[in-house]
Every structure is written in structure tokens, then in C-alpha cells.
Amino acid sequence: MRTTIAAFLLAAAIAAGAVDAPLPRSTTSPVAADTAPASVQLDRTTLSTSVGQRFSFTSTIRNDSDQPKSGLVANLNVLGLDPDIYVDPEDWSSQRTIYLDPLPAYGSTRLAWTVQAVNSGRLVIYVTVTAQQGTDAVAASNTLRLAVAQQRTIDPGGILPLAVSAPTTLLLLAGLVARRRRRLR
Numbered sequence: 001m002r003t004t005i006a007a008f009l010l011a012a013a014i015a016a017g018a019v020d021a022p023l024p025r026s027t028t029s030p031v032a033a034d035t036a037p038a039s040v041q042l043d044r045t046t047l048s049t050s051v052g053q054r055f056s057f058t059s060t061i062r063n064d065s066d067q068p069k070s071g072l073v074a075n076l077n078v079l080g081l082d083p084d085i086y087v088d089p090e091d092w093s094s095q096r097t098i099y100l101d102p103l104p105a106y107g108s109t110r111l112a113w114t115v116q117a118v119n120s121g122r123l124v125i126y127v128t129v130t131a132q133q134g135t136d137a138v139a140a141s142n143t144l145r146l147a148v149a150q151q152r153t154i155d156p157g158g159i160l161p162l163a164v165s166a167p168t169t170l171l172l173l174a175g176l177v178a179r180r181r182r183r184l185r
Contacts, residue, residue, distance in 0.1 A: 037072055037131040038063050038103065040141035047144060049117050051151040056114045059127040059141055063103035070102035071132040076113055081122040091118045092125075100129075120150040 043058045063069045076096040080087040089096055093115045103109060115125065125144040130137065 036064075036137050036139040037069060037135055038129050038139055040074070040127050040129050040139050042125075042127065042141050042144050044144055045142060046147075048147045048149070050149040051117050051120050053151075054114060054116045056112060057125075057144060059111045059113065060108055061100060061103065061111065061129055062108040063106060066105045068102055068104050068107075069131070071134075072100040072103065072129055073132055074098045074100060074111055074127055074129050076115070077126050077128060078115075079124045079126070080119065081124060085119050085121045085123070087119055087123065092116060099132075117146070117148045120148045122146070123148060 039062045041060045041062070043060070047055060047057075049055055059074065061072065061074060074097070076089065076093055078087050078089045078092050093113065098111055100109060100111075111127070113127070123146040125146060127141040129139045
């Protein structure tokens, strides 16, 4: 009983911060605090377009450290802000991942992205950068906020000529038949 009470009091003291208890030793090697592998900035913040339209933007990846960085990977992401939008990023761009050349200390590189608007609504595009090895950190860019309008076409699927010519042809035939009947009387 005394052991249980002592253990309870020790646990309460540790929880209150009165006693420094050693933390259990990790079985893995110590890891330094993760730092972002690089910083990312997009060249624009808003864009209005319509479904089916292509647009381009650039991202600048900066190595903010005094050491060169290699093995960085940039990835393009698309996020729907409306709950009814299903977004498949592969539909928006065929090249969403770029493996970067080594960046010198305090160096930067620009990446050009070409995207085709697939869904209408409010969406966000952003670019992330991480290292292939050595860190779990991911740097994310500012967002490019999109307003994508539904494309309205007067001739969806090329049906307009048929829609106009069919009734016109029927009217002409009906007129010719009526004219012929009058002549035959």
C-alpha cells in the first residue's frame, strides 16, 4: 500500500512539474530539429479563368541556408475550396513533380508551371518542396487563389449546324410540297 501511495505521489509531483523525471531513452539516433529545406514563393496570388483554359505561373525556390542543398523535390497541388468540388490534380497538370538541380547556398531557381482548369468553382494552387532524404519538413508556397467559371458554349459538341439546318430543311420541304400540290390542282 505504501508503494502505491508513493508511486501516486511521485506521479502527481512529476505532472505538477515539481520533480524532473528523466525521459525514456530513444532507441533511434538523435535528430536535429527539422528546418524547412527551402522557401517557396509564387509569382501571383489570384487568377480568374474558365474551365478548359490553360494558364501559367512560376514559383521561386530559395535556399535560405549557408549550405548548398541537393535532392530537393517540388510538387504542384490543387485544392478545392467548395465542398462539392472533387479535384484530381493529375487532371490539372501532366507534370506535377519536378526534381531540382542542386541549389547553392542562398541560391534560387524558378520553375514554370502550366495548368489547365478542369473544375469550376473556388480553388487554390500551391507548390510544396521537400528533400528526398534526411528531413520530414515540407515548405509550402503562398496560394494562388483561382476563380474558375463554368465555360458556356453556344455550340457544345458541334451540334449548332444540325440544330439550325434540320428545321430549316423541314420547312423548305414542306413549302415545296405545298407549292407542288397547288400546281397540280
